[in-house]
Amino acid sequence: FPALLAAPLFALAAGDGEVVGAAGRLNPRAIDAPAWAGDTWAIELALRPEMLVRREFTLRPLPLYPGIQRDLALLVPVTIPAGDVEATIRESGGALLQDVAPFDLFVGRGIPDGTRSIAFRLHFRSPERTLTDDEVDQAVDRVLRALEQTHGVTRRA
Secondary structure (H helix, E strand, O other), X not given: OHHHEEEEXXXXXXXXXOEEEEEEEEOHHHOOOOHHHOOOEEEEEOOOHHHXXXXXXXXXXXXXXXXXXXXXXXXXXXOOOHHHHHHHHHHHOOOOEEEEEEEEXXXXXXXXXXXXXXXXXXXXXXXXXXXXXXHHHHHHHHHHHHHHHHHOOEEOO
């Protein structure tokens, strides 16, 4: 396999320093690919069974009912860590809030000095029924009240 690779060639080492494989760009003359295809990269690993990490996992059934997402763009004081804001969202979101994830950060024009805009995606779902927009809107209102009372965070207009 390494003979098919063009320089530079990369050796892959396990935690104990043992070389377990090679990776690199394939020599274009060693493969049957059209000229327009660009570079082709390959990796080869030779792992012994004892090198593999075995992990326990749990299967869960797929949800029966759809979820509802809400995106919140928030004006957050620069002194408040985003993790604290996320924790408050999780605590105040109620039992229907399944997940929270930040997805945007903006500082600049249109954002007041001393603040930044952080956008979070909130995912709501019930295992027993389809949620209504009104239920989710009430949960979002609860989250916004908690954020303002706890951190002085407001919704970005």
